[in-house]
Amino acid sequence: MVSTSGHTLLPDSATRALVDELLPLVSLATPNIPEAVVIAGAKGEALQQPKTLDDLVALAAALRERTTVPSVLLKGGHLSLPRKDVTATAKARGLTVTWDASGEINEDDGVDVEVISDWLASEGLAAGSPDVVVDILVDATGTRLFVGTKVESTSTHGTGCTLSAALASAYALETRRSGKAAATISAEAVGKAIEYTQGAIAAAFPLGRGHGPLNHSYLQSQRTIPLPSAHNPTPFISYLIRSCPDLWRQYVRHPFVDQIGKGTLPLPAFKHYIVQDYHYLRHYARAHGLGAYKSTDMDSIKAFADIALHIAAESNMHVAMCEKFGVSPEELHSTPEAAASAAYSRFILDIGTQGDVLDLYVAVASCLIGYGEVGLWLQRRLQTGQATLDNNPYARWISDYSGGDYIGAVRRGISNLEQRIAADPPTPARLARLTSIWQEVVRLERDFWQMGLDQSW
Missing domain, CATH: 1.20.910.10 (Heme oxygenase-like)
Structure with missing residues (x-):
């Protein structure tokens, strides 16, 4: 409906068909923020573009309620939020938070690591952005936040498609391992799909001008610990501490x-x-x-x-x-x-x-x-x-x-x-x-x- 770069991809008539005919058939919807505003508005009172985490949570909840889709994953890449604000709001509301696996760990995550910041500085690597992006999963079990350090990159063309494919793959693997198909995808599988997509953005080589493609082949083999990257320079130490x-x-x-x-x-x-x-x-x-x-x-x-x-x-x-x-x-x-x-x-x-x-x-x-x-x-x-x-x-x-x-x-x-x-x-x-x-x-x-x-x- 709306691309990562903000371009409208569907006419109004197609949007109406998607909302009325397609969404009732799916078990998981993955709109970005502009898409969620459009869909929620098509099924009820118009909503404003969110500016805070409270706004995002309200939008995700309204979307699930108005569409009756069992699970909604609201992708928050269009809105960067201060890490401290996200932490404070999540604690105040008692929300479950899954932090990303990047090397930047600090007190806001409930974990303290001065040595990683020092190591980054000694290697000439910049510390991560103080801003984060928040994806919100709302399903029958409640609301879960997936919070990640913002990856500064222009290689974001196809991010939504990549995440959807990763979610489908994670669900298929989950089904094969358990031997039965669940009604919807688990929060753990959602986290793995988000982590893969973040890694594909971080590992992408900037091609041409504008928004280039992700690097989908950055995981050429399955690894329990990813290779060090600009997004996650100390994956093993970070994993141990977490x-x-x-x-x-x-x-x-x-x-x-x-x-x-x-x-x-x-x-x-x-x-x-x-x-x-x-x-x-x-x-x-x-x-x-x-x-x-x-x-x-x-x-x-x-x-x-x-x-x-x-x-x-x-x-x-x-x-x-x-x-x-x-x-x-x-x-x-x-x-x-x-x-x-x-x-x-x-x-x-x-x-x-x-x-x-x-x-x-x-x-x-x-x-x-x-x-x-x-x-x-x-x-x-x-x-x-x-x-x-x-x-x-x-x-x-x-x-x-x-x-x-x-x-x-x-x-x-x-x-x-x-x-x-x-x-x-x-x-x-x-x-x-x-x-x-x-x-x-x-x-x-x-x-x-x-x-x-x-x-x-």
Whole structure:
């Protein structure tokens, strides 16, 4: 009816035939915003072009009610909305939201990742647009929002046709797997179709002038994790973090960390933590030695060895910090390991012993990336006055984990993992194992902070 570029494709008589004769036969309608306004107006009171998320939700609901189509997917590509406004409205109305899988993750999504923004900047890549586009699915189960970072591209000719074909394919695959045809498509299948279409736009090469075609062949083979792209530069790390958003937040925004930033953490709690972290670092270095042993190429061997040396330097910082707080080297070495520290370090060593190099990389990545996240988050809070270095006994700790040396190691770690996954994509079963490892080490990291806060053994 109305193209992505805004051109009217049907005369009024054909529009009336579509509304009166065709729509009653379909189980899913996928209008864009201008089409939805026309269809809804043809079946009742005229509606204005939407300007807010509330307007979009009302339009989608009115369209389903007036046409009696079982499911309506209102495509929101014609209207960019501020991410924060979408988040606030969705929370206020209690709407279910599915965020896209792009690398840009932030607090509005319920997930916090400073290190990805830092990595993008270090690679010379621009951060994503603060605006998003919202597709709205309204069916018998309610209303669901599919929110995605706006892809800046002129390669949008045929976007609606591509999405419709992807939806039909996703429904067919869903039917084949379940062995029976559902009355309508599931929200999960809709999400996959939207993700495919976004990827086809992002991967398209700009041809000629005006609106060019999408790149429909960007997925030449099925992959559990897509290749890095301008739209999603860190697909593997983003996937891991999104697999456990609550755990991730509990880890990198733990009260222990918040109190370090404010300088209010009780000194006995920090001393207990720093002694246990020294013990943990010994085993963390051993794990990297194990990684070097298991590696078969010199680059990987060198990478593991370099990190082990970096850990040794980090442990020296712990010794100096312990002495500053009245813990002698003798006391440091004679203090037994707490249960949380032993459980975490032995889990990593066990994974490294049982599994391969990639298993070990994922097992140690939570510590590397998470501490970088904490350091950058505290650095940002220093700028807003929510943390301080003035008279803060933990100022050195904050500076070390937000400094260039450590953050440089984090950047290299992210690049290495993304390159490995791109070169050797995991099978579904392999990805499930890697995800399970990641979630467990994130949980153990969270418990390590809590051990320090509680001064528990």
